[in-house]
Amino acid sequence: MGDASKKKAKARRRAPPSEDAIYERILAAIFEHRLAPGTKLGEDRLAGIFGVSRARIRHVLPRLAHESVVRLEPNRGAFVAQPTVADARNVFDARRLLEPGIVERLVQRGELRPMLVQLRQHVASERRARAANDTRAIVRMSGEFHMLLAEMAGNALLAKIMRELASLTCLIIALYDKPSVPSCLGEEHGDIVDALAAGDAARATKLMVHHLNHVEKNLDLSVAEPAPVDLESALA
Amino acid sequence: MGDASKKKAKARRRAPPSEDAIYERILAAIFEHRLAPGTKLGEDRLAGIFGVSRARIRHVLPRLAHESVVRLEPNRGAFVAQPTVADARNVFDARRLLEPGIVERLVQRGELRPMLVQLRQHVASERRARAANDTRAIVRMSGEFHMLLAEMAGNALLAKIMRELASLTCLIIALYDKPSVPSCLGEEHGDIVDALAAGDAARATKLMVHHLNHVEKNLDLSVAEPAPVDLESALA
């Protein structure tokens, strides 16, 4: 390959990236749709890119695999996961179950003045990204909004689960987004924040469910699965 | 140490345990309260016990750490996790959010005749273990009941999350169980199955929430945290 120079160029000069840093970097790349689903994540390749040894990479990949963000095939390597249509429905189903509860816990927490200003700032950033047509920022911040809500709900466990669901949702959008509409619906995040500011928990949860339904409906989940070719049964 | 013979005795003669097998074995030991919270999980110790190389162990421990079942201290080793009181409350809070939804999804699935027989069999096994006063089996099967429900709900993602929550619950019971009452409440699992059999989703979810509340109330979560000695702030 003749792009050895490019690898060298991307390796940090004398910054030894920590293990968590590599983890976050790969996750961020997936979040921003810089790594397409199905992309092979070769060990040597990644080691060269980050300027670390292969052993370091071999610690990070299983971690990502455990969150179903990468798929680990024995003796073949790691690939960015390709959630099936069934997986996608499961993710949205789980989110419809979790996120209304997260919103409820957030309002029950009381004293959400400082949280509201942070949420408003985030929504404003989203609006700016949308105005600039910065697709990567739009998708990333859209996921971050939901992660922010979860972190504010005061339950670190739920926040961790929400992080994982947000990552998977990013992959799903990358795979099944209809080219027609920009996947991020206008001001629905802002509407949720407004309901929270009004202390109307019921409306906030209802808006959250509707929002999730809208996002899912804007995906093309009707496509037949990439032919689950079951040779054994097909040739019986 | 003079117990080198005991290690050898426990090592499988000529059965090379797979990586998943080791994972499951350690998890099972935690489930059955054979490994107390805080126990150190030395690498070559485990390697000797399972008769595998240290490298194999070094792949399993991070996996368990990712589920918060073991705590990984840099340069110190792996320990069975010791969830704090706050962690415990978070776990039960998350379960109160998830499990009613799981029950709902189960009934909406329809055709639960075969599932009901399996659930009834499980409840019967639990009853038998309770009659035999087999504490380990009681705790293990109590967690397995909830995992079974989640797997039947038709959402593999929710099932995975429930598995993790069940593991953590086992640790929490091991840490905070009041010696007074056996932590597993009589026939509450059976009552939930009865409600499912009657097709009464509302009652089933209500019973589930009550059940979780009962389990939590039977724990001693009032103990003051082991003094989160924050030296920096204490000596300012």
Place this chain on the structure above:
DNA sequence: GACTTGCATTTTGGCGCCAATTTTTCTAGG
């Protein structure tokens, strides 16, 4: 006699090498 300091042992962390499997390419045949 108790505390501190220094050293030895044990354990984890990391790096490099070698074997196994897969994928690609080259060659021979139809």
Place this chain on the structure above:
DNA sequence: CCTAGAAAAATTGGCGCCAAAATGCAAGTC
């Protein structure tokens, strides 16, 4: 010209060795 087979290259998986850090012990000192 295309297909099937085999050899070669590349990549993953695993094992062992070596360095770094932490713990426990022992000796020295006040």
